[in-house]
Amino acid sequence: xxxxxxxxxxxxxxxxxxxxxxxxxxxxxxxxxxxxxxxxxxxxxxxxxxxxxxxxxxxxxxxxxxxxxxxxxxxxxxxxxxxxxxxxxxxxxxxxxxxxxxxxxxxxxxxxxxxxxxxxxxxxxxxxxxxxxxxxxxxxxxxxxxxxxxxxxxxxxxxxxxxxxxxxxxxxxxxxxxxxxxxxxxxxxxxxxxxxxxxxxxxxxxxxxxxxxxxxxxxxxxxxxxxxxxxxxxxxxxxxxxxxxxxxxxxxxxxxxxxxxxxxxxxxxxxxxxxxxxxxxxxxxxxxxxxxxxxxxxxxxxxxxxxxxxxxxxxxxxxxxxxxxxxxxxxxxxxxxxxxxxxxxxxxxxxxxxxxxxxxxxxxxxxxxxxxxxxxxxxxxxxxxxxxxxxxxxxxxxxxxxxxxxxxxxxxxxxxxxxxxxxxxxxxxxxxxxxxxxxxx
Amino acid sequence: xxxxxxxxxxxxxxxxxxxxxxxxxxxxxxxxxxxxxxxxxxxxxxxxxxxxxxxxxxxxxxxxxxxxxxxxxxxxxxxxxxxxxxxxxxxxxxxxxxxxxxxxxxxxxxxxxxxxxxxxxxxxxxxxxxxxxxxxxxxxxxxxxxxxxxxxxxxxxxxxxxxxxxxxxxxxxxxxxxxxxxxxxxxxxxxxxxxxxxxxxxxxxxxxxxxxxxxxxxxxxxxxxxxxxxxxxxxxxxxxxxxxxxxxxxxxxxxxxxxxxxxxxxxxxxxxxxxxxxxxxxxxxxxxxxxxxxxxxxxxxxxxxxxxxxxxxxxxxxxxxxxxxxxxxxxxxxxxxxxxxxxxxxxxxxxxxxxxxxxxxxxxxxxxxxxxxxxxxxxxxxxxxxxxxxxxxxxxxxxxxxxxxxxxxxxxxxxxxxxxxxxxxxxxxxxxxxxxxxxxx
Numbered sequence: 001x002x003x004x005x006x007x008x009x010x011x012x013x014x015x016x017x018x019x020x021x022x023x024x025x026x027x028x029x030x031x032x033x034x035x036x037x038x039x040x041x042x043x044x045x046x047x048x049x050x051x052x053x054x055x056x057x058x059x060x061x062x063x064x065x066x067x068x069x070x071x072x073x074x075x076x077x078x079x080x081x082x083x084x085x086x087x088x089x090x091x092x093x094x095x096x097x098x099x100x101x102x103x104x105x106x107x108x109x110x111x112x113x114x115x116x117x118x119x120x121x122x123x124x125x126x127x128x129x130x131x132x133x134x135x136x137x138x139x140x141x142x143x144x145x146x147x148x149x150x151x152x153x154x155x156x157x158x159x160x161x162x163x164x165x166x167x168x169x170x171x172x173x174x175x176x177x178x179x180x181x182x183x184x185x186x187x188x189x190x191x192x193x194x195x196x197x198x199x200x201x202x203x204x205x206x207x208x209x210x211x212x213x214x215x216x217x218x219x220x221x222x223x224x225x226x227x228x229x230x231x232x233x234x235x236x237x238x239x240x241x242x243x244x245x246x247x248x249x250x251x252x253x254x255x256x257x258x259x260x261x262x263x264x265x266x267x268x269x270x271x272x273x274x275x276x277x278x279x280x281x282x283x284x285x286x287x288x289x290x291x292x293x294x295x296x297x298x299x300x301x302x303x304x305x306x307x308x309x310x311x312x313x314x315x316x317x318x319x320x321x322x323x324x325x326x327x328x329x330x331x332x333x334x335x336x337x338x339x340x341x342x343x344x345x346x347x348x349x350x351x352x353x354x355x356x357x358x359x360x361x362x363x364x365x366x367x368x369x370x371x372x373x374x375x376x377x378x379x380x381x382x383x384x385x386x387x388x389x390x391x392x393x394x395x396x397x398x399x400x401x402x403x404x405x406x407x408x409x410x411x412x413x414x415x416x417x418x419x420x421x422x423x424x425x426x427x428x429x430x431x432x433x434x435x436x437x438x439x440x441x
Numbered sequence: 442x443x444x445x446x447x448x449x450x451x452x453x454x455x456x457x458x459x460x461x462x463x464x465x466x467x468x469x470x471x472x473x474x475x476x477x478x479x480x481x482x483x484x485x486x487x488x489x490x491x492x493x494x495x496x497x498x499x500x501x502x503x504x505x506x507x508x509x510x511x512x513x514x515x516x517x518x519x520x521x522x523x524x525x526x527x528x529x530x531x532x533x534x535x536x537x538x539x540x541x542x543x544x545x546x547x548x549x550x551x552x553x554x555x556x557x558x559x560x561x562x563x564x565x566x567x568x569x570x571x572x573x574x575x576x577x578x579x580x581x582x583x584x585x586x587x588x589x590x591x592x593x594x595x596x597x598x599x600x601x602x603x604x605x606x607x608x609x610x611x612x613x614x615x616x617x618x619x620x621x622x623x624x625x626x627x628x629x630x631x632x633x634x635x636x637x638x639x640x641x642x643x644x645x646x647x648x649x650x651x652x653x654x655x656x657x658x659x660x661x662x663x664x665x666x667x668x669x670x671x672x673x674x675x676x677x678x679x680x681x682x683x684x685x686x687x688x689x690x691x692x693x694x695x696x697x698x699x700x701x702x703x704x705x706x707x708x709x710x711x712x713x714x715x716x717x718x719x720x721x722x723x724x725x726x727x728x729x730x731x732x733x734x735x736x737x738x739x740x741x742x743x744x745x746x747x748x749x750x751x752x753x754x755x756x757x758x759x760x761x762x763x764x765x766x767x768x769x770x771x772x773x774x775x776x777x778x779x780x781x782x783x784x785x786x787x788x789x790x791x792x793x794x795x796x797x798x799x800x801x802x803x804x805x806x807x808x809x810x811x812x813x814x815x816x817x818x819x820x821x822x823x824x825x826x827x828x829x830x831x832x833x834x835x836x837x838x839x840x841x842x843x844x845x846x847x848x849x850x851x852x853x854x855x856x857x858x859x860x861x862x863x864x865x866x867x868x869x870x871x872x873x874x875x876x877x878x879x880x881x882x
Binding site for chain 1: 468469470471472473495496497498499501502503505506509536537538539540541542543544545546547548549550551590591592593594595691694695696697717718719720721722723724727742744745747748750751754755
């Protein structure tokens with residue numbers, strides 16, 4: 001009998017990060033970095049790991065959604081799944097009843113992504129390759145076959161996608177050598193959380209420059225006077241040549257985003273990230289037009305490829321920030337990378353949280369080797385939280401992500417960590433929740 | 442001690458509608474109309490009812506989401522809640538951890554809507570008024586105070602909203618009299634489900650005209666030859682003067698929507714509904730431009746007011762189809778009605794399913810009495826399914842919704858029906874699920 005998926009385990013795992021306000025921003029004052037963690041097991045004893053990143057309360061909803069989709073994976077032939085993850089992605093996203101709860105957005109879409117990513121992890125382990133290498137070794141035709149073009153053809157056809165991938169075939173080997181030797185640029189958000197005091201901000205900024213980072217990101221949008229003071233401190237700490245990006249985490253409406261950012265222009269911000277609702281394509285276009293040459297970046301909450309398509313069609317973004325866990329997995333992120341390449345817009349992946357760095361580095365590295373062929377104006381976000389819980393944690397050196405060498409998508413959390421931080425019954429939670437509740441309202 | 446919310450009960454209730462393919466369309470071949478049904482109970486023994494409409498599998502996810510938000514409602518003062526449901530809506534939508542799972546979309550957003558609507562039902566029962574009358578009796582200032590303008594001000598400010606409401610104050614009493622006497626126009630989707638044969642289609646079309654409907658909607662998008670044949674049958678059955686709308690339920694990409702609809706133009710379709718992804722604002726604008734004078738309608742899957750704002754800003758829709766359960770309840774639908782009024786676009790609410798007619802009629806009637814002041818080119822969708830399960834079912838006469846007179850939002854399902862159709866333990870489900878599964882992929 002051929003190898004089958006024998007079980008899908010889903011674990012609610014939460015890290016009490018809000019105790020130190022790591023990760024605090026204008027919309028997320030007290031996040032507990034968490035995950036709906038997915039383990040596929042096969043009848044031959046193999047495993048595929050995936051996760052949906054969350055920030056505390058509600059992780060149980062995300063777990064319920066993964067479990068609701070799991071029957072579409074259990075019993076499937078592993079050969080079939082790893083040969084064509086797109087077929088699974090289409091079934092998960094297209095289920096005619098569960099689809100009503102999205103469609104292609106929010107909890108059910110991220111649940112599909114967790115399962116699809118776990119299948120890619122399984123596929124890469126079987127192939128004995130890190131995921132970025134598995135993807136980079138696919139032919140252009142194989143990559144295109146992994147993308148659902150149903151809603152994208154007005155911006156990107158299959159033939160155009162093929163042409164982009166074929167054009168990148170020439171330098172693949174040299175870029176792979178370069179990636180393995182030099183890594184992929186990172187930028188850091190570690191210094192800039194709203195909950196940190198001025199001394200810590202200045203110190204972490206200096207340390208980031210010394211560590212080799214050329215782009216540092218600060219959270220803004222809590223209080224204008226604070227933002228002016230903090231950006232002044234940061235700019236003084238890093239000097240004029242380091243790029244300073246700012247991130248409002250959706251706190252503003254369109255007119256407010258424009259007026260607030262004009263007050264920060266003196267500090268030469270490189271990009272403004274999430275100036276307003278992630279759904280507001282036209283709003284981002286208006287903000288971008290008003291604030292140029294400050295760039296506009298978004299993506300961590302952009303819920304599917306149709307939204308990215310429009311951000312690009314409307315000239316609404318200068319920087320596409322893919323997220324490994326927001327959309328329906330590797331397949332939809334391939335679509336977004338292809339769209340960004342078609343429009344010539346650089347991709348700087350969102351990461352941080354728990355596991356996001358580990359997962360998304362594979363997508364950026366694939367893009368460099370086999371699609372955009374460039375690292376210019378590109379960098380993967382890096383935050384130095386929680387990597388110790390992973391069996392194949394990211395490796396950072398000189399402000400760069402080193403290319404993973406282990407087989408898989410680097411998604412596996414150590415079993416001791418799963419035991420310790422399992423919610424609500426793990427020892428880390430024996431004193432109950434950190435915060436009773438908090439709201440941005 | 443003042444009256445408090447003492448409990449929130451959430452029930453997974455499913456009706457096995459797929460057995461007869463009622464409700465079948467291009468994307469939903471086998472729906473089981475269902476709900477995550479919400480009952481608020483107060484310390485004084487009062488109740489507020491709400492629901493989130495679903496179509497079968499996944500209703501358990503929706504129930505989990507309502508339960509995750511319920512702690513923000515339990516223990517609250519009923520006086521405070523009914524005096525200002527907007528404050529609750531902001532807390533539910535703004536919870537800084539659960540928000541990550543949206544934001545403002547999908548399962549968590551609809552869960553907020555279920556709870557907010559239940560509070561409005563409670564408020565209307567307490568006031569002894571049907572909800573439409575409670576809303577129509579609010580002052581313009583009170584209505585505006587119920588709307589969150591954070592992401593809307595580039596299209597609609599508080600002052601503009603006030604001006605719209607004040608301009609409608611003059612004729613309120615006369616329009617209320619007219620509404621009570623004549624009802625509100627309905628249109629019917631009963632004849633047009635994809636699963637019905639030609640004879641049934643023709644017969645139901647004739648019956649609809651005889652019943653007084655002036656607009657009939659047919660599902661399309663399964664097969665072009667079938668659509669041409671079915672539209673021909675329908676047009677012949679109803680004659681040239683009855684409006685025939687068609688609904689593709691998101692089956693097409695943009696180029697396909699345009700080419701397919703050009704083949705149906707000979708039958709004079711009044712609107713094309715959901716020609717493509719509900720997220721594709723720019724796509725709808727392109728379809729509208731290409732197909733004029735055929736109108737473009739969408740909304741049942743448009744997940745929040747920010748998306749409706751853009752559909753209006755981009756001239757992408759001729760008809761705004763609000764849904765009582767897709768967004769965060771009455772409050773967000775007030776925002777959408779105000780946006781539609783600002784842009785002068787008529788609202789034709791989506792309904793059908795289970796409970797959608799009962800709930801949404803209140804919003805359309807408020808709009809007529811106190812905001813748009815018009816029923817021209819407006820009609821509420823009507824489907825004659827499952828109304829018998831409600832304690833205050835819609836009343837249709839001569840192709841019109843009669844104004845509800847009972848206090849509340851008409852959301853209450855009979856307790857016998859809840860017992861019979863509770864999933865998975867109700868007697869209606871003793872033989873197990875109807876279909877093992879089906880996908881649109």
